[in-house]
Amino acid sequence: MLKMTHLSKVYRTEVVETYALRDFNIDVKEGEFVAVTGPSGSGKTTFLTIAGLLETFTGGEYLLDGTDVSGLNDNARSKIRNEKIGFIFQAFNLIPDLNVHDNVEVPLRYRGMKAAERKQRIMDALERVGLASRAKHYPAELSGGQQQRVAIARALAGSPRLLLADEPTGNLDTQMARSVLELLEDIHREGATIVMVTHDPELAARAQRNVHIIDGQEVDLAEEPRFHADPSAAGSMA
Amino acid sequence: MNIRPIFSSLRKHRIPTTLIVLEIALACAVLCNAVFMIGQRIGDIRLPNAIDQAGISVVTVQGTDPDHARDVIARNLATLRAIPGVQAVALMNTVPLSQNGWNTGFTTDPATKGFDDKYVNVAEYLITSGGDKALGLHLFRGRFFHADEYAAGTLGTSFMPTGHAAVITRSFAARMWPGHSALGKVLYMGDTYSYTVVGIVDNVLRPNRNGGDARSFSHSVFLPVAPVESAMNDYIVRSAPVDRDRVLRASIDKLSKLEPAAVVKGRTFSDIRNAYFADTRSMAWMLVLVCAVMIAVTAFGIVGLSSFWVGQRRRQIGIRRAVGATRGHILRYFQTENFLISSLGVALGMILAYGANLYLMQHYEMARMPWYFLPIGALTLWLIGQFSVLGPALRASNVPPVVATRSV
Numbered sequence: 001m002l003k004m005t006h007l008s009k010v011y012r013t014e015v016v017e018t019y020a021l022r023d024f025n026i027d028v029k030e031g032e033f034v035a036v037t038g039p040s041g042s043g044k045t046t047f048l049t050i051a052g053l054l055e056t057f058t059g060g061e062y063l064l065d066g067t068d069v070s071g072l073n074d075n076a077r078s079k080i081r082n083e084k085i086g087f088i089f090q091a092f093n094l095i096p097d098l099n100v101h102d103n104v105e106v107p108l109r110y111r112g113m114k115a116a117e118r119k120q121r122i123m124d125a126l127e128r129v130g131l132a133s134r135a136k137h138y139p140a141e142l143s144g145g146q147q148q149r150v151a152i153a154r155a156l157a158g159s160p161r162l163l164l165a166d167e168p169t170g171n172l173d174t175q176m177a178r179s180v181l182e183l184l185e186d187i188h189r190e191g192a193t194i195v196m197v198t199h200d201p202e203l204a205a206r207a208q209r210n211v212h213i214i215d216g217q218e219v220d221l222a223e224e225p226r227f228h229a230d231p232s233a234a235g236s237m238a
Numbered sequence: 239m240n241i242r243p244i245f246s247s248l249r250k251h252r253i254p255t256t257l258i259v260l261e262i263a264l265a266c267a268v269l270c271n272a273v274f275m276i277g278q279r280i281g282d283i284r285l286p287n288a289i290d291q292a293g294i295s296v297v298t299v300q301g302t303d304p305d306h307a308r309d310v311i312a313r314n315l316a317t318l319r320a321i322p323g324v325q326a327v328a329l330m331n332t333v334p335l336s337q338n339g340w341n342t343g344f345t346t347d348p349a350t351k352g353f354d355d356k357y358v359n360v361a362e363y364l365i366t367s368g369g370d371k372a373l374g375l376h377l378f379r380g381r382f383f384h385a386d387e388y389a390a391g392t393l394g395t396s397f398m399p400t401g402h403a404a405v406i407t408r409s410f411a412a413r414m415w416p417g418h419s420a421l422g423k424v425l426y427m428g429d430t431y432s433y434t435v436v437g438i439v440d441n442v443l444r445p446n447r448n449g450g451d452a453r454s455f456s457h458s459v460f461l462p463v464a465p466v467e468s469a470m471n472d473y474i475v476r477s478a479p480v481d482r483d484r485v486l487r488a489s490i491d492k493l494s495k496l497e498p499a500a501v502v503k504g505r506t507f508s509d510i511r512n513a514y515f516a517d518t519r520s521m522a523w524m525l526v527l528v529c530a531v532m533i534a535v536t537a538f539g540i541v542g543l544s545s546f547w548v549g550q551r552r553r554q555i556g557i558r559r560a561v562g563a564t565r566g567h568i569l570r571y572f573q574t575e576n577f578l579i580s581s582l583g584v585a586l587g588m589i590l591a592y593g594a595n596l597y598l599m600q601h602y603e604m605a606r607m608p609w610y611f612l613p614i615g616a617l618t619l620w621l622i623g624q625f626s627v628l629g630p631a632l633r634a635s636n637v638p639p640v641v642a643t644r645s646v
């Protein structure tokens with residue numbers, strides 16, 4: 001589903017070159033639920049933005065669903081984002097000027113979907129996250145957990161094959177974090193491929209597989225014992 | 239693009255939206271009326287005036303002794319005729335566009351009593367023999383006056399000459415006898431004065447517009463008089479345009495010497511005309527300036543607000559891009575939003591424009607604005623809107639999708 005080989009991403013400013021990713025390799029199979037962990041600044045978000053075609057990369061190869069994405073133009077990338085990928089962000093990223101219903105509708109409109117089908121999908125998605133009764137509310141009127149569930153509904157409504165989540169529970173308390181994770185597990189059970197970046201070892205432990213990124217490189221924890229020295233990591237990865 | 243969500247999003251930004259809608263409405267109202275008024279003024283300046291505008295000079299003599307008017311006038315006319323380059327000379331009571339108005343009224347019905355609305359207001363030009371040549375009038379139908387008709391005209395104590403022949407302009411003929419030939423018809427003023435129309439000339443403007451519409455600006459009647467009247471001050475001196483300025487100087491010079499007690503002044507007809515239209519011209523330019531300022535203010539307002547909104551919504555644009563919007567979608571979003579705002583402004587603006595025109599008609603002798611000014615004004619503002627929003631909208635479409643994740 002998602003395969004990166006020798007991938008690198010360099011951010012250049014006038015003064016410095018930062019390797020956000022270097023010689024990065026990952027292979028996520030169709031239907032997998034992968035948790036990506038790693039210290040702050042290690043390149044997790046960078047990995048996710050490249051995986052989700054929000055950004056281009058500097059070197060290496062990235063096959064999404066078997067297609068080499070480096071040759072795609074901006075419109076083709078937009079179309080793939082719209083049809084195949086669902087995003088869930090740490091900051092929810094709802095559009096404050098639109099109510100819940102209209103927020104969920106945004107990607108469907110870009111797909112050019114008929115009104116009747118849009119309506120059906122929006123109601124289904126909101127039902128799914130338990131917010132059907134809040135369709136007319138604005139994001140500011142909802143709690144953090146509710147906002148994140150709206151964001152998940154927005155991602156779900158388009159039936160994406162790949163769900164990318166960047167610290168989806170980072171801004172939520174434990175209770176809400178759990179319910180969001182349960183929702184993701186549900187979605188995974190129905191066949192979606194999920195890649196979730198998280199700080200939280202407890203959440204990471206519930207994924208099928210963990211990928212650890214340090215300094216822009218994927219690290220196999222089993223072969224890198226020095227990371228076991230970190231007590232928090234050691235506790236949760238056991 | 240989909241209008242409903244754009245609309246509901248705008249409702250969340252009511253104050254700036256309302257302000258820009260009002261600005262567009264105001265611009266629409268001002269532009270429609272100003273352009274209409276400019277058009278009217280240009281129309282006035284362009285009105286045909288079938289006399290030899292480039293060859294005529296007008297020399298005015300004031301202070302002639304009324305007891306010797308007959309001799310003085312005859313001597314003056316002879317003197318002017320003798321100046322080399324002079325083609326024709328005549329005496330008149332006033333000249334077109336001189337602001338020295340002589341107005342009267344005629345009816346086609348001798349039974350009409352008093353000055354009621356059956357009288358049509360018209361400029362009265364008294365001319366002496368050769369006046370048709372001195373002015374360079376263009377005969378359309380009929381003839382100019384015979385010598386006996388000139389001889390029969392004297393003013394006496396009234397401002398209407400004795401005598402019974404008249405030459406009138408085409409516009410006045412059409413006004414008095416629409417659909418019929420005016421030749422041989424009679425103009426009446428009560429039962430005291432009557433003039434048979436012997437000739438019709440191409441339109442000649444009045445000394446001033448006298449509050450009428452553009453058509454009545456050409457309602458003029460020429461009546462023949464003998465050169466004996468001290469009320470007649472304007473000597474029309476016609477020459478080739480190249481000789482005009484020299485002829486004018488010589489005319490003033492000679493007449494001043496003949497009659498040192500009188501005040502002799504002269505102007506070319508071009509000067510008279512320019513002086514008449516100077517206000518019209520400066521008014522038209524002022525209106526052009528008003529339009530330019532209005533367009534600039536509106537355009538800057540739209541550019542300013544759209545730029546502000548693009549900045550404010552940078553993150554939202556990134557989110558839209560992240561969930562699948564193409565650059566084209568984002569561009570169209572801002573264009574559609576502007577179109578909606580412009581439409582509201584234009585709808586209100588057309589009502590305002592119409593209302594302003596009605597108000598001006600009631601209070602300032604303004605004509606009715608033709609209906610098509612409204613859609614043209616609307617279209618103009620739509621275009622100004624689309625043009626102004628293009629820059630900010632393009633900037634918006636270049637916001638990269640990664641903004642959704644990065645600028646927390």
Ligand SMILES: Nc1ncnc2c1ncn2[C@@H]1O[C@H](COP(=O)(O)OP(=O)(O)O)[C@@H](O)[C@H]1O
Nearest residue numbers: 011018019020039040041042043044045046047
């Ligand atoms: N737009 C950017 N310009 C320059 N450096 C960047 C940019 N985005 C990320 N980086 C750098 O790349 C590295 C990886 O960042 P990121 O992927 O956000 O890490 P994480 O999500 O694991 O905290 C960091 O050193 C960060 O400072």
Ligand SMILES: [Mg+2]
Nearest residue numbers: 044045046166
């Ligand atoms: Mg991050």
